[in-house]
Amino acid sequence: MSAVDVIIIGSGPAGVSAALYTRRAGLNTLIIGRDSGSLAKADKIENYYGFSEPVSGIQLINSGIAAAKRIGVNIISDEVVSIQYNGYFTVKTKMLEVLATCVVIATGSSRKAPKIEGLERFEGRGVSYCAVCDGFFYRGKDVCVIGEGSFALHEAEELKAVARSVTLLTNGAVTTSNIPEGISVRTDRIHSISGDETVEEVIFMDGTTVKTNGVFIALGVAGSTDLARQVGAATEAGKIIVDENMATNVPGLYAAGDCTAGMLQVAKAVYEGAKAGTEVIKFVRNNAAGKSERA
Ligand SMILES: Cc1cc2nc3c(=O)[nH]c(=O)nc-3n(C[C@H](O)[C@H](O)[C@H](O)COP(=O)(O)OP(=O)(O)OC[C@H]3O[C@@H](n4cnc5c(N)ncnc54)[C@H](O)[C@@H]3O)c2cc1C
Numbered sequence: 309m310s311a312v313d314v315i316i317i318g319s320g321p322a323g324v325s326a327a328l329y330t331r332r333a334g335l336n337t338l339i340i341g342r343d344s345g346s347l348a349k350a351d352k353i354e355n356y357y358g359f360s361e362p363v364s365g366i367q368l369i370n371s372g373i374a375a376a377k378r379i380g381v382n383i384i385s386d387e388v389v390s391i392q393y394n395g396y397f398t399v400k401t402k403m404l405e406v407l408a409t410c411v412v413i414a415t416g417s418s419r420k421a422p423k424i425e426g427l428e429r430f431e432g433r434g435v436s437y438c439a440v441c442d443g444f445f446y447r448g449k450d451v452c453v454i455g456e457g458s459f460a461l462h463e464a465e466e467l468k469a470v471a472r473s474v475t476l477l478t479n480g481a482v483t484t485s486n487i488p489e490g491i492s493v494r495t496d497r498i499h500s501i502s503g504d505e506t507v508e509e510v511i512f513m514d515g516t517t518v519k520t521n522g523v524f525i526a527l528g529v530a531g532s533t534d535l536a537r538q539v540g541a542a543t544e545a546g547k548i549i550v551d552e553n554m555a556t557n558v559p560g561l562y563a564a565g566d567c568t569a570g571m572l573q574v575a576k577a578v579y580e581g582a583k584a585g586t587e588v589i590k591f592v593r594n595n596a597a598g599k600s601e602r603a
Contacts, residue, residue: 322565
């Protein structure tokens with residue numbers, strides 16, 4: 309079984325950013341990433357530093373990965389199925405098993421998408437998963453938010469500040485939350501999202517419709533916490549709990565990006581990755597120093 313200083317799970321901005329720090333400090337760094345993560349769905353990004361023109365999520369990922377490879381980060385496409393902790397970490401993927409002194413979980417947050425006809429077709433063309441990211445494009449327009457929990461309400465509030473109207477669509481679910489003023493609610497089951505080039509309307513099971521320019525999916529944020537829980541790291545409300553150094557309660561285990569609480573944004577993921585990487589360097593060096601003192 310091979311061993312490395314650090315395994316970073318996730319090849320999105322948080323994971324790659326962490327790797328840039330650990331590798332430049334000479335650590336043997338392995339990134340295991342399943343796919344391109346959330347950024348693959350981002351058509352154009354214009355709120356990240358350094359680009360005079362909008363950049364696509366895929367462009368951003370590809371150049372991040374190329375930069376990491378250039379400095380010697382080992383990146384493999386695989387899915388991590390478990391982490392075990394016995395003073396060191398054993399990370400199992402579908403294909404291999406690797407030991408590491410430290411692990412950074414940077415697996416993003418899995419956003420649950422309902423099975424609604426037209427949803428996938430209009431992703432990036434009226435269907436969005438992030439009000440902070442895309443709300444700006446709906447200034448003065450009519451939007452809907454699909455969801456019923458506090459995440460959906462948060463997104464609806466975010467959109468209320470820019471959109472002409474915001475309608476919460478619970479898709480048959482009962483919402484117990486207090487609906488803020490200025491947000492309408494429809495509880496009918498949704499049949500489909502329809503339009504020509506972009507979203508134009510949501511059609512309900514009873515044949516009635518609501519005209520809209522955009523549909524935001526906000527069905528709560530799940531995932532990522534599964535891996536953390538396997539090694540006893542604390543989680544809350546679907547997020548991994550970290551301190552200001554991105555450290556979890558498990559020694560040597562860090563988390564960064566969308567899988568921790570706060571903004572779902574590239575800038576935040578990059579900062580947290582950098583911070584986690586910096587802390588991993590200290591941890592690995594202290595660990596090595598401790599071993600040579602004991603020897
Ligand atoms: C449609 C859309 C538009 C957006 N627009 C913007 C924008 O304009 N500006 C902005 O700042 N942000 C935007 N975002 C948010 C941004 O994409 C995220 O905040 C950012 O990508 C988070 O980075 P991350 O590294 O934490 O997670 P991600 O980028 O989601 O990466 C997670 C990584 O973990 C991997 N992974 C997950 N589970 C496993 C596993 N079990 N084993 C191995 N690998 C695993 C994934 O394959 C992926 O490589 C947008 C998001 C979406 C969906």
